Amino acid sequence: xxxxxxxxxxxxxxxxxxxxxxxxxxxxxxxxxxxxxxxxxxxxxxxxxxxxxxxxxxxxxxxxxxxxxxxxxxxxxxxxxxxxxxxxxxxxxxxxxxxxxxxxxxxxxxxxxxxxxxxxxxxxxxxxxxxxxxxxxxxxxxxxxxxxxxxxxxxxxxxxxxxxxxxxxxxxxxxxxxxxxxxxxxxxxxxxxxxxxxxxxxxxxxxxxxxxxxxxxxxxxxxxxxxxxxxxxxxxxxxxxxxxxxxxxxxxxxxxxxxxxxxxxxxxxxxxxxxxxxxxxxxxxxxxxxxxxxxxxxxxxxxxxxxxxxxxxxxxxxxxxxxxxxxxxxxxxxxxxxxxxxxxxxxxxxxxxxxxxxxxxxxxxxxxxxxxxxxxxxxxxxxxxxxxxxxxxxxxxxxxxxxxxxxxxxxxxxxxxxxxxxxxxxxxxxxxxxxxxxxxxxxxxxxxxxxxxxxxxxxxxxxxxxxxxxxxxxxxxxxxxxxxxxxxxxxxxxxxxxxxxxxxxxxxxxxxxxxxxxxxxxxxxxxxxxxxxxxxxxxxxxxxxxxxxxxxxxxxxxxxxxxxxxxxxxxxxxxxxxxxxxxxxxxxxxxxxxxxxxxxxxxxxxxxxxxxxxxxxxxxxxxxxxxxxxxxxxxxxxxxxxxxxxxxxxxxxxxxxxxxxxxxxxxxxxxxxxxxxxxxxxxxxxxxxxxxxxxxxxxxxxxxxxxxxxxxxxxxxxxxxxxxxxxxxxxxxxxxxxxxxxxxxxxxxxxxxxxxxxxxxxxxxxxxxxxxxxxxxxxxxxxxxxxxxxxxxxxxxxxxxxxxxxxxxxxxxxxxxxxxxxxxxxxxxxxxxxxxxxxxxxxxxxxxxxxxxxxxxxxxxxxxxxxxxxxxxxxxxxxxxxxxxxxxxxxxxxxxxxxxxxxxxxxxxxxxx
RNA sequence: GGGCGCAUAGCUCAGUUGGUUAGAGCGCUUCUCUUACACAGAAGAGGUCAGGGGUUCGAGUCCCUUUGCGCCCACCA
Numbered sequence: 001x002x003x004x005x006x007x008x009x010x011x012x013x014x015x016x017x018x019x020x021x022x023x024x025x026x027x028x029x030x031x032x033x034x035x036x037x038x039x040x041x042x043x044x045x046x047x048x049x050x051x052x053x054x055x056x057x058x059x060x061x062x063x064x065x066x067x068x069x070x071x072x073x074x075x076x077x078x079x080x081x082x083x084x085x086x087x088x089x090x091x092x093x094x095x096x097x098x099x100x101x102x103x104x105x106x107x108x109x110x111x112x113x114x115x116x117x118x119x120x121x122x123x124x125x126x127x128x129x130x131x132x133x134x135x136x137x138x139x140x141x142x143x144x145x146x147x148x149x150x151x152x153x154x155x156x157x158x159x160x161x162x163x164x165x166x167x168x169x170x171x172x173x174x175x176x177x178x179x180x181x182x183x184x185x186x187x188x189x190x191x192x193x194x195x196x197x198x199x200x201x202x203x204x205x206x207x208x209x210x211x212x213x214x215x216x217x218x219x220x221x222x223x224x225x226x227x228x229x230x231x232x233x234x235x236x237x238x239x240x241x242x243x244x245x246x247x248x249x250x251x252x253x254x255x256x257x258x259x260x261x262x263x264x265x266x267x268x269x270x271x272x273x274x275x276x277x278x279x280x281x282x283x284x285x286x287x288x289x290x291x292x293x294x295x296x297x298x299x300x301x302x303x304x305x306x307x308x309x310x311x312x313x314x315x316x317x318x319x320x321x322x323x324x325x326x327x328x329x330x331x332x333x334x335x336x337x338x339x340x341x342x343x344x345x346x347x348x349x350x351x352x353x354x355x356x357x358x359x360x361x362x363x364x365x366x367x368x369x370x371x372x373x374x375x376x377x378x379x380x381x382x383x384x385x386x387x388x389x390x391x392x393x394x395x396x397x398x399x400x401x402x403x404x405x406x407x408x409x410x411x412x413x414x415x416x417x418x419x420x421x422x423x424x425x426x427x428x429x430x431x432x433x434x435x436x437x438x439x440x441x442x443x444x445x446x447x448x449x450x451x452x453x454x455x456x457x458x459x460x461x462x463x464x465x466x467x468x469x470x471x472x473x474x475x476x477x478x479x480x481x482x483x484x485x486x487x488x489x490x491x492x493x494x495x496x497x498x499x500x501x502x503x504x505x506x507x508x509x510x511x512x513x514x515x516x517x518x519x520x521x522x523x524x525x526x527x528x529x530x531x532x533x534x535x536x537x538x539x540x541x542x543x544x545x546x547x548x549x550x551x552x553x554x555x556x557x558x559x560x561x562x563x564x565x566x567x568x569x570x571x572x573x574x575x576x577x578x579x580x581x582x583x584x585x586x587x588x589x590x591x592x593x594x595x596x597x598x599x600x601x602x603x604x605x606x607x608x609x610x611x612x613x614x615x616x617x618x619x620x621x622x623x624x625x626x627x628x629x630x631x632x633x634x635x636x637x638x639x640x641x642x643x644x645x646x647x648x649x650x651x652x653x654x655x656x657x658x659x660x661x662x663x664x665x666x667x668x669x670x671x672x673x674x675x676x677x678x679x680x681x682x683x684x685x686x687x688x689x690x691x692x693x694x695x696x697x698x699x700x701x702x703x704x705x706x707x708x709x710x711x712x713x714x715x716x717x718x719x720x721x722x723x724x725x726x727x728x729x730x731x732x733x734x735x736x737x738x739x740x741x742x743x744x745x746x747x748x749x750x751x752x753x754x755x756x757x758x759x760x761x762x763x764x765x766x767x768x769x770x771x772x773x774x775x776x777x778x779x780x781x782x783x784x785x786x787x788x789x790x791x792x793x794x795x796x797x798x799x800x801x802x803x804x805x806x807x808x809x810x811x812x813x814x815x816x817x818x819x820x821x822x823x824x825x826x827x828x829x830x831x832x833x834x835x836x837x838x839x840x841x842x843x844x845x846x847x848x849x850x851x852x853x854x855x856x857x858x859x860x861x862x863x864x865x866x867x868x869x870x871x872x873x874x875x876x877x878x879x880x881x882x883x884x885x886x887x888x889x890x891x892x893x894x895x896x897x898x899x900x901x902x903x904x905x906x907x908x909x910x911x912x913x
Numbered sequence: 914g915g916g917c918g919c920a921u922a923g924c925u926c927a928g929u930u931g932g933u934u935a936g937a938g939c940g941c942u943u944c945u946c947u948u949a950c951a952c953a954g955a956a957g958a959g960g961u962c963a964g965g966g967g968u969u970c971g972a973g974u975c976c977c978u979u980u981g982c983g984c985c986c987a988c989c990a
């Protein structure tokens with residue numbers, strides 16, 4: 001395709017895959033994309049981004065484009081700045097999620113359960129599943145343009161990462177920070193595994209509060225009669241747990257029950273006798289003031305039981321059915337037992353009443369079923385010493401969290417953290433590296449042992465459990481770099497620079513990575529944590545399948561292109577704040593990509609036509625501040641660009657990517673496309689200015705592409721290629737230096753002019769814009785056809801030179817007939833039958849005979865005058881007050897000038913009236 | 914019970930060392946198929962920045978407070 005045939009609309013569909021392929025084939029995603037440079041150049045600073053690997057089960061959802069966009073922007077920006085950038089892609093085995101998915105597939109396709117299949121076969125099948133579908137998500141990430149180093153791709157169950165997991169486990173064990181024992185944990189009856197505190201979600205729901213009688217044991221040993229004898233009233237929302245009660249607790253100061261302390265009460269139905277104890281924990285005001293104690297199934301009761309040495313009875317099996325301790329209810333489901341038990345108690349005359357009650361119900365994050373606190377033998381990490389160090393790292397600034405407010409959340413969580421239950425009763429994951437012999441000795445080993453380390457028995461069997469997925473994820477920043485080996489990667493790239501993720505996994509992931517990083521490597525795993533917001537739908541609702549508002553990013557990309565989606569994610573969102581996304585926004589940004597494309601086409605065609613005329617361009621200056629006879633427009637757009645570069649750089653340093661994108665957008669569309677390109681069309685027609693115009697067009701486009709590249713890599717790369725192509729044979733050598741390399745290794749732009757150089761040019765051009773707008777406004781008001789060239793008489797006053805110099809541009813933009821336009825310093829007599837405009841101190845008369853309604857003219861001028869006068873009043877008041885004394889001088893001066901301007905305007909208008 | 918966030922144009926949102934006429938996109942009104950782009954161009958309407966108080970020469974921006982939403986953490990049966 002020749003450049004002349006570039007399509008009018010940017011064709012992202014065919015462009016994006018081609019570009020990505022080119023990048024990948026060119027090795028641009030590797031840390032040193034220049035083949036001439038050594039791999040681990042000590043003189044080049046590495047920039048490494050640590051990211052949460054997506055679940056291997058995952059289909060691309062709308063959250064992915066969010067983090068991929070941010071991460072890719074960070075990487076591309078630093079790559080362009082010359083860092084050795086590394087972004088390791090990969091996936092997480094996601095124990096529970098994957099196992100569930102494979103189980104579901106097996107049941108549906110082969111009608112077998114995982115138990116029927118057996119562990120070995122099931123794990124084999126899961127690996128097959130992973131091979132088949134694991135690439136889905138990574139291909140989708142490629143489609144998003146992620147410039148990660150695929151040659152270093154990792155999976156958490158890889159041999160290397162698995163080795164790191166073992167090493168980590170063994171080290172913690174040897175240090176005494178891992179222990180095994182029966183504790184009260186959260187049990188998910190659906191998944192039949194323990195889950196950590198973080199994997200339990202609490203939802204407020206309607207429940208029933210059941211009031212019943214705990215009959216006090218009679219001194220005579222006779223069974224108490226519910227209607228006559230003494231009892232302690234107790235309330236519960238889980239009556240079935242009565243089966244596991246081992247005490248009734250009351251407050252020591254409670255007058256109502258004090259007399260019973262030390263006595264015994266009788267467990268309904270079962271008839272066991274349990275003590276009445278006193279404990280401060282019990283609240284006298286709440287419920288009946290008496291609390292049943294079920295240490296086996298309630299964390300608070302568990303704590304009380306520990307204080308009072310109470311026995312602990314477990315009444316549930318792993319499916320949450322009543323076990324042998326539940327007497328007649330054995331084998332019943334927990335909810336059936338609840339009903340049956342209550343009915344039986346009612347018959348026995350032990351119930352008082354029930355009432356509706358709103359409370360928080362713990363549910364499994366994955367399965368959604370009610371989680372049961374249960375006593376179970378599990379593996380735990382003693383977390384407090386790790387947490388202490390991790391807290392310190394953020395407190396002293398070794399790890400910075402963006403936005404800062406999340407540091408507080410982080411502190412709060414780590415300060416109150418409890419031991420981490422790391423064992424899971426699953427099959428898919430890293431199996432716990434512990435072996436037991438028949439004598440019960442434990443062997444903890446890095447390599448699979450053949451015999452018991454204590455007694456030498458060869459009859460050893462490995463622990464059945466696997467580790468919490470987050471245990472391996474927590475090692476990601478260094479396990480992917482080769483830890484525990486001191487590999488070149490590890491030595492050069494660790495610790496990493498940024499960690500980028502959503503704030504929702506601050507605890508799950510970030511905190512654990514910091515803890516584990518510090519523990520195992522002695523260093524923080526990353527310097528900065530950047531937390532992006534969550535993506536919501538167009539009207540701010542949380543995305544969920546049940547709401548039916550799922551947004552498929554692939555559909556959006558098909559419709560509008562990847563760049564549009566990426567730009568949408570990046571612009572209009574701020575760190576840590578949720579952002580709403582819908583097709584409307586993406587469409588608008590598709591339009592922007594198209595705008596850029598067409599501006600690019602224009603620039604390229606300008607260069608092409610110049611080449612056809614075989615014009616020679618004398619191009620000696622690398623800066624346009626001095627020397628050449630640049631037009632105001634040339635200087636102005638260049639000045640705006642210099643400012644833009646500075647602003648974007650500052651914003652990037654402060655993680656304000658959204659604002660940076662917005663500013664580039666505005667520059668490209670409003671300044672470059674709407675104004676400069678329009679003026680360039682005229683300048684290209686003239687021998688004197690055409691070369692410099694082409695050069696300015698090329699330079700501004702070139703720089704804009706670089707600035708935009710981290711946001712919208714595909715379209716910028718594509719235009720860049722065509723631009724280089726066009727420039728290759730011209731004498732516009734300066735920006736051809738990188739040809740034919742891809743934009744991705746082009747340098748990040750630096751401002752080329754001294755700071756402050758821009759101001760005068762911008763002010764002059766702004767005046768020109770004001771005049772043009774004002775004339776256009778009048779034309780619109782009077783319905784003057786756009787094609788009609790009108791004459792004008794302009795009194796330029798102090799701006800006379802500028803206006804004379806810019807008369808052609810002004811005429812062009814405002815639709816004036818240049819030949820019939822006169823520009824003078826002042827007018828002795830104002831033209832008749834003319835509409836009058838005043839811009840600052842400049843008077844403009846447009847003779848529109850037949851269209852002038854004097855009354856209308858007067859009204860308009862009066863309105864302008866009123867505006868000017870109110871401004872004068874405002875500014876006079878301002879300058880008369882303390883402002884003049886206390887505000888910075890430059891600011892005061894600026895306001896004075898403004899006042900002067902309005903005074904002149906008012907003066908001119910008054911003269912016209 | 915603690916902690917955090919949000920409240921700015923009809924809608925969705927920007928506005929980060931406080932600087933004086935508050936911005937964008939979409940939507941709306943009027944005009945234009947002008948040779949980069951109708952996925953466009955030009956002009957325009959639309960906001961007492963949730964309410965109240967304070968600091969300051971100056972507050973959308975900082976402090977206090979009220980109201981309304983939302984989120985996170987937490988062991989009251």
